[in-house]
């Protein structure tokens with residue numbers, strides 16, 4: 001009996017040591033798992049392969065473990081940006097998209113998403129992009145095949161727009177045959193075909209421009225562009241394939257209509273009213289307000305001809321929008337972090353956290369908006385969004401605790417994606 005027990009004990013030790021050999025132990029000064037309010041001190045995350053296998057204490061660290069010492073840092077889940085366009089760049093983005101081939105856009109976009117990953121964004125959702133083909137979905141496929149490092153990518157091939165809408169190019173003469181930055185569709189039949197094509201070429205979201213836009217030229221964000229029948233067709237066709245719909249919507253009527261017709265998220269939502277808030281709650285729809293880009297525009301595009309409409313409208317309606325967002329936050333609308341990052345300067349996207357805190361979110365709530373909430377929006381909350389056993393080891397760290405200073409998220413010092421160190425502590 002004694003011998004059996006001894007053999008068992010030795011075998012257990014061996015198994016532990018063997019496991020430890022293949023495992024990384026991340027010693028965390030402070031650990032924000034993202035699941036609750038608790039901040040754990042001196043916790044250890046054990047990672048094997050791509051996954052988190054255990055969250056324990058320092059006594060469980062063995063000499064065989066590969067140790068990553070983040071004892072001087074705050075550790076939290078990798079960030080998720082729910083609204084980006086990696087191929088778009090510049091204030092005059094609607095003509096810029098015609099300057100590079102799809103292949104060039106892919107190369108440029110790959111660099112862009114790699115920069116974002118190094119900033120802490122381990123997952124992004126692309127809200128449609130400006131490419132004649134599907135360059136950004138090819139970037140995703142190349143990353144998923146392990147050819148390049150890059151964030152987890154979900155999203156839509158294009159943004160579907162009506163003729164003359166926010167995805168159309170409305171500033172050339174009728175003689176010109178220009179390929180618009182969006183995908184132009186009119187009527188339920190064209191929408192149905194477009195949705196089927198988007199899915200065929202790899203979209204796992206459908207993006208529709210229900211209303212006009214701020215940044216495009218020659219259309220009005222206060223107009224509703226798609227008819228009820230068109231919106232319903234997009235939702236119904238996508239749903240049949242298990243694909244959710246995100247709706248760009250500024251005009252009140254467009255927001256409220258899109259929610260009632262079954263979209264999963266509203267992008268921007270500038271002219272939301274009290275009824276919209278009721279509808280967000282009733283239909284359990286997410287709001288991605290994309291605030292940081294508005295601030296950036298006001299700072300940067302004062303003299304931009306391409307962004308003149310955007311800046312005038314932003315100045316006029318920003319205060320009212322923020323007041324309504326404060327209400328929406330108080331009432332518990334599910335709000336996700338989405339930066340609308342279009343190749344802006346480094347560390348732009350994390351400014352979204354700062355804006356959300358200014359509007360009344362607690363720092364923890366804002367962090368969860370960019371981790372846990374967005375994981376649920378993506379229907380990937382069993383895989384990402386919090387630091388829990390069984391989830392992907394998508395982990396970042398900052399020097400200062402972002403619960404004390406939320407802007408610290410613009411200075412992420414360590415990034416791991418799926419167990420692989422992308423950015424090491426210097």
Ligand SMILES: [Zn+2]
Pocket residue numbers: 083084085127340
């Ligand atoms: Zn956008």
